[in-house]
Amino acid sequence: MALGQANENYYRFIDSADIHIDHNTQKALSFLDSIPKPLEKNIEGRLSEYYSIKTLIHDEYSEYSKMQQSIIFTLKYADKEENYQIAGNACLNLFSNLYFVSKDTTAYNYLDKAIEYYEKCNYANGLLEVQQMRAYAEFLDHDYLSCINLLLGNLDKFAKVEDNQYFNLFANYLLSSSYFRLGKYEKAHIYFNKLEALQNAPGVTDYNYYSFVSTLKMQLAKLHFKSNALDSTLYYLKASKKFASYMPENILKDYYRLYADIYKASGDIKNSKAYIDTLMEIDKKSYKSNVEASILINDSLLKAETELAETKQNNMLSIGLIIIFSGVLVVLSLLYFSFYKNQIVKIVEQGKESSNFSYLKTNNEKLAVKVHGLEEYIKNLKSEIREISSTKNTETQKERIKSLYKNLHIDSSTLLNKSENHLELVNDLNIEFFKQIEERYPSLNKSEVIICYYLFMGFSNKEIAVFLNVSVRSVESKRYRISKKIDFNKDETTLVNHLQETFGNI
Incomplete structure (x- = not known):
């Protein structure tokens, strides 16, 4: 009885972390860190939720090695706990990491697996997310027409998810970005405007909204810079400044790099060098974080791999997870090489x-x-x-x-x-x-x-x-x-x- 009560108390930490994850990452992390070890005993039955929140935290802090570890643990425990919605989400994350990093087409097996999980729990939104993931893959492969066609065929479905307009937000982001890259600026601005209208919609967090807006404005800035329209470039750079704290790391680098290029083009070498120095500091910080993470999680990765091999020898999903571990280790080797x-x-x-x-x-x-x-x-x-x-x-x-x-x-x-x-x-x-x-x-x-x-x-x-x-x-x-x-x-x-x-x- 006492153990059950203790578990209930620790479960509250997971609930609190889940409430704060979208608004205060540090606070969410503090709740998770308050759960004593061993986790398998103290939060039995909710380990998949714990690791799914950890995944989001590592993602926001750009701790990609730790994020990969948390995704794998999420799927492991979600499958064991029969929490099929979280298992499907983990499969989407694994697809993302495997395909977008190494372009391994076998990653699509995880999309199929995600569909199986979502169908088991009748999670319609998850099935829509799978379709968006396919469109996003086409986008990153620079097949913008395929991306557009996949999205337009489901755009009404995305908009009808009234309690979670993130689907609609992301679809409009991909559409506007694809049209920009195809040079169809009028259509791009149509979807950009629709995206901006979703700022306070249900399910749309400040982080998601501002990161998409900043990315699109930076995309416009780069397009104008390529056309040598420096005034327009500066306009969109200044418009992006207020979103700097929400910019993904790669977009933030583009922001400083573009400022450096503009000052260089105008002959202001001093200011150009200042932005280059800032860019180098970002690279240094990111590099240090990833190397430290790769060292810290090495033993945990090996332990998790052993557990997966022992408990799911006849499970094809387990084999897929072990393949993922090998991919992670290759990534770590590149970090060490750097x-x-x-x-x-x-x-x-x-x-x-x-x-x-x-x-x-x-x-x-x-x-x-x-x-x-x-x-x-x-x-x-x-x-x-x-x-x-x-x-x-x-x-x-x-x-x-x-x-x-x-x-x-x-x-x-x-x-x-x-x-x-x-x-x-x-x-x-x-x-x-x-x-x-x-x-x-x-x-x-x-x-x-x-x-x-x-x-x-x-x-x-x-x-x-x-x-x-x-x-x-x-x-x-x-x-x-x-x-x-x-x-x-x-x-x-x-x-x-x-x-x-x-x-x-x-």
């Missing part, structure tokens, strides 16, 4: 020149502390790397590195399930390459730089696809984009030859 490059810059700035191997050894030792059960593996790996790094013949060294890559891939079934992706350990053998290519071609993003390195080392498209766990078509697509960004005579040489000729002295 961390290493950041440390390289600091070393250069401080004038502390050191050998590539000593730098790699330091990072390997740090990684060994974070990852349990891999000490012996990393010890052997470092010995092999030390031997490779001492090889004076460049061609021999490259061949041995390539062989080491392949050995790492053979071990990946163990490595990827128990720790981060270790390919970055080998990347650090050629630190100078990454430094020089980023200086020479700053327009390349991180994934494109890594592709360039693999090509420079002599790997084929198929081998690169295996190492990066992507499709060959994805590699080919990235090679095409790289060729567009890198300026070289494409009639006389290939991308691979250009990279080897340009960086062959490294």
